[in-house]
Amino acid sequence: MMLLSIVTPAFNEEANLDALYERLVKTMVAVGGEWEWVIVDDHSRDNTFAVVQRLALADPRLRGIRLARNSGSHVAITCGLHHVRGDAAVMMASDLQDPPETLEALLQKWRAGAQVVWATRRERPGDPAHAGFAAVYYWIMRHVVGMTEIPEKGADFFLVDRIVIDAFRRCQERHVSVFALIAWLGFKQDYIEYDKQPRTVGRSGWTLARKIKLVVDSITAFSDAPIKACSVLGTTLLVIGALLLVVGIFTEGASTLLLVAAMIGLAGVQLLALGIVGEYVWRALDESRRRPPYLIEASTEHAALRSL
Secondary structure, eight states, X not given: OOEEEEEEEESSOTTTHHHHHHHHHHHHHHHOSEEEEEEEEOSOSSSHHHHHHHHHHHOTTEEEEEESSOOOXXXXXXXXXXXXXXXXXXXXXXXXXXXXXXXXXXXXXXHTTOSEEEEEESOOOSOHHHHHHHHHHHHHHHHTSOOTTSOTTOEEEEEEEHHHHHHHHTOOOSSOOHHHHHHHHOSSEEEEEEOOXXXXXXXXXXXXXXXXXXXHHHHHHHOOHHHHHHHHHHHHHHHHHHHHHHHHHHSTTTHHHHHHHHHHXXXXXXXXXXXXXXXXXXXXXXXXXXXXXXXXXXXXXHHHHHHO
């Protein structure tokens, strides 16, 4: 019989987990089959892991893992996918913005042969700035990086087959978007549409700094376009600088100003190019250290063994 694994990263989500559990149980009763729920607590500052422990004691299908430090949702998802046992796994947020009832549609696509099923949103309620950032990010991933497998409207919710999970586990990158990596893996991919729900309780931990890091990680992990752009821009500015120099020579009184402007512009481009190359070099250095992407502080399985 099929075993479905549900992976949920959680950061300060103590107020949402009980409601999510109840809806998952109802959904899986309707869907049928065996299932497990793996919750990865991204070192929450509230009682998230205490709620996970309570739920795990009442239902053995639930397993909880607490990371030793706050590492971000993509690291938490990676940890969850490393620990699932199912024939397929679904990644679902813990804030109830991704309706658990969508599981049935995901499973239908999987049973029809899809090995990766993206749940792409028809609408995105909430902060317009966040929606605008998401639109720009997915445009960059599709048209600059070349990840055409990623749905045009983006996806926060997906199902992957066991063969995809095993392939994902072979990839050891630290600075990478889980969604981009799964898209890059290939396999047979399909999608469904769903209505993303507004958050009702708590606040999102998806800060501007984390968004910017996601963009940089996604681009540097799969594309050398920024380095090529630096080369093109540098060549263009050299040509412009030469033209300005010629104009300055034949224009009385303007040569000094043009020279200063050219020097400032070239210095800015050099610093920008150095920063872009530095991002690649830093990631290469960080990968070479071979530090583990996450460390586990506690798990409900260890707690259960200690209680025996």
